[in-house]
Amino acid sequence: MQGETKEVIEKSVLEDINYITNYWPSTVAAKSAQHFSSMTIIKPIAVNVYPQIYADLVQRFEKNEAAIRLKRLGLRETKFLYATLPQMLKKPQNFVEIFSEVAQSHLNSKLFFTDKVKDDNKKLKSCKIIVENCFFCSEITVFEDIEIPYCIPNAGVYQNLYNIKSLMNKNMEPRLIRIDAVKSAKFDGDTCEYHLVVLD
Amino acid sequence: MGDIGRFKKMLGGFGKRLYNWRETKESMNFLSYMYESIVEEYADIFNGDYEKSMDTLIKLVRPMSQEVVSKLLLEVKVLGVPFKSYITQKVEDIPYIMEMALYAVYGSWSKKIFKKPVLLPAAESSEGVDTIVLEILECPYCCNTMLTAAQLGAHKYGKLQVLTIEQMTQVMQDYAGNDFEVVGRETKCFLSGDPHGEIRLWLYPRDKPELMEKNEFLRNIK
Numbered sequence: 001m002q003g004e005t006k007e008v009i010e011k012s013v014l015e016d017i018n019y020i021t022n023y024w025p026s027t028v029a030a031k032s033a034q035h036f037s038s039m040t041i042i043k044p045i046a047v048n049v050y051p052q053i054y055a056d057l058v059q060r061f062e063k064n065e066a067a068i069r070l071k072r073l074g075l076r077e078t079k080f081l082y083a084t085l086p087q088m089l090k091k092p093q094n095f096v097e098i099f100s101e102v103a104q105s106h107l108n109s110k111l112f113f114t115d116k117v118k119d120d121n122k123k124l125k126s127c128k129i130i131v132e133n134c135f136f137c138s139e140i141t142v143f144e145d146i147e148i149p150y151c152i153p154n155a156g157v158y159q160n161l162y163n164i165k166s167l168m169n170k171n172m173e174p175r176l177i178r179i180d181a182v183k184s185a186k187f188d189g190d191t192c193e194y195h196l197v198v199l200d
Numbered sequence: 201m202g203d204i205g206r207f208k209k210m211l212g213g214f215g216k217r218l219y220n221w222r223e224t225k226e227s228m229n230f231l232s233y234m235y236e237s238i239v240e241e242y243a244d245i246f247n248g249d250y251e252k253s254m255d256t257l258i259k260l261v262r263p264m265s266q267e268v269v270s271k272l273l274l275e276v277k278v279l280g281v282p283f284k285s286y287i288t289q290k291v292e293d294i295p296y297i298m299e300m301a302l303y304a305v306y307g308s309w310s311k312k313i314f315k316k317p318v319l320l321p322a323a324e325s326s327e328g329v330d331t332i333v334l335e336i337l338e339c340p341y342c343c344n345t346m347l348t349a350a351q352l353g354a355h356k357y358g359k360l361q362v363l364t365i366e367q368m369t370q371v372m373q374d375y376a377g378n379d380f381e382v383v384g385r386e387t388k389c390f391l392s393g394d395p396h397g398e399i400r401l402w403l404y405p406r407d408k409p410e411l412m413e414k415n416e417f418l419r420n421i422k
Contacts, residue, residue, distance in 0.1 A: 019346075026349075027342045027390040033229050036340045039309045040225035045364060047226070048268040052260040053238055060245070069241060076237035077230065084229070084344045106227040135226060153234075 003068065006199045009176060013163045016079040020164070023083035033084035043108075050136060050153075058146045067148045071181075074156025081106070082164055089168055098165060099129070099158050107135040107154070113196075124174065124198055128182075129158065131192040137185040149181035155194050174198040203288040204296060212286055212296075215278035216303040228309070228340045235360055236345055251353030255422070258359060262367075269367040273301065274375060289376045291330050291403065294369065295319050298332065301368050313338050327415045329402050334365065336397030339390050349392040354422040356386035362399050369401050379406045385421045 025032070053073075058066045081102070082089050093101065096113060103109045110132040117125045136151035149155075159179040166172040176199040183193045204212075242253035276283045283304075286297050295317035302310040315335035325331040342357040349357075356362070366384030373380045380403040388398035404411055412418055 023346060025343060026346055027339070031338045031340075031343050033232075033344050035338070036228050036232075036343065039228035039340055040307065041228050041231055042220065042305050043224040043226050044268050044272065045305050046231045048264050049235065049238065049257075049261050049360065052264050053257075056256075056260055057241075073234065073237040073241055076240055077233040080233040080236055080344060081229070084233075106230045108224065108226055135230070138224075153237075 013167050016164055017168055019079055020083045063147050070152045071156040074153035075160045078157050078160035098162050102161055109133045126197045129194040129196055134185055134192045137192055150184040151192050152181040155179045155181040175200050203290050204293055212300050216300045219278045219304045220307040232341050232344050250351045251355055254355040265363050266367045270371050273371050287372045287375050294332055327402055329404055329411055332401040334399040339397050342391045356389045357391050358386045362386050381406050385417050387417050
């Protein structure tokens with residue numbers, strides 16, 4: 001995505017870490033995210049907010065700006081997730097687990113990492129993430145992409161899942177990644193596709 | 201006295217569980233994160249004005265919410281029994297149907313989140329119309345936010361939930377052929393420092409819109 005350079009991503013992740021470290025809920029009496037961690041809601045109600053938001057942002061802004069704002073919805077979701085469930089940040093996980101645990105337990109999706117490209121030292125440079133049962137796309141009325149993949153917020157969710165954890169722990173390799181949404185599922189049983197690039 | 205018999209209620213109790221069990225479900229926490237992300241994004245668009253952000257969000261979400269809730273209430277069948285067969289013209293039945301619908305949406309969590317809905321007949325309601333009061337014991341929306349009640353202006357944070365429940369009641373009344381306009385507000389909220397949350401739904405006869413002007417809650421809460 002145009003404008004999403006390593007420096008821009010790093011600055012945004014550091015701001016999110018600042019939010020997480022200073023997080024204090026305004027309503028202590030309302031219980032915590034931990035308390036609600038096993039609570040679920042049926043999918044048709046859970047996803048009924050997003051289609052209008054997608055259509056509105058795409059209409060309001062030019063393509064690149066709309067894509068940035070839609071992806072930012074996902075970046076923020078991860079910020080809230082780590083702020084309210086901080087134990088997830090401390091949990092030691094391997095590269096794939098960081099993404100797949102949240103995909104499975106929170107988004108009811110399955111991820112497959114394919115087409116891995118590695119450098120001479122066998123370090124990951126890029127890969128494809130195939131998403132089965134996407135939170136936004138599966139089992140709902142198909143929403144035609146208006147040039148921007150419909151489930152682009154998820155690219156933000158997964159990108160920040162890694163980057164916040166990485167900059168918070170300071171010893172992870174690779175240090176920063178970027179994930180771009182390539183395509184969203186178009187029919188029942190279809191998959192979504194994201195592209196992961198290592199930035200350094 | 202309502203129109204739904206004991207046997208039908210027993211069947212409904214089984215049906216709501218079966219429906220919730222077989223439906224795909226998502227994490228409630230993630231929904232609340234998505235909701236807050238959207239509120240933040242629109243506040244960003246409107247230079248930090250959270251009240252305007254909520255105004256826009258509600259305007260965008262309302263038609264979709266109505267469509268989804270209509271499908272849920274009017275098209276769903278469990279074991280061949282349509283949900284709509286529970287909808288009656290009697291306002292006394294609304295609390296029971298609402299409780300059943302909330303269970304269908306949230307599963308057993310609905311009992312932790314909401315107290316049983318209560319009908320205040322027009323004669324007992326300070327607003328002079330039939331009123332449904334739904335007390336909220338725990339709030340999965342505002343528990344996570346760092347936003348304050350003051351930032352939201354005349355809005356309450358759980359508006360999304362109010363909208364769903366308001367639309368549910370409206371769809372039921374339209375289907376039953378009752379000429380009511382259902383208006384809902386979150387009258388108590390943890391974020392405002394209340395010890396519990398509360399949603400009130402007023403059933404305004406469509407030929408008496410002037411009654412709404414006397415409703416203090418509607419003047420103060422969006």
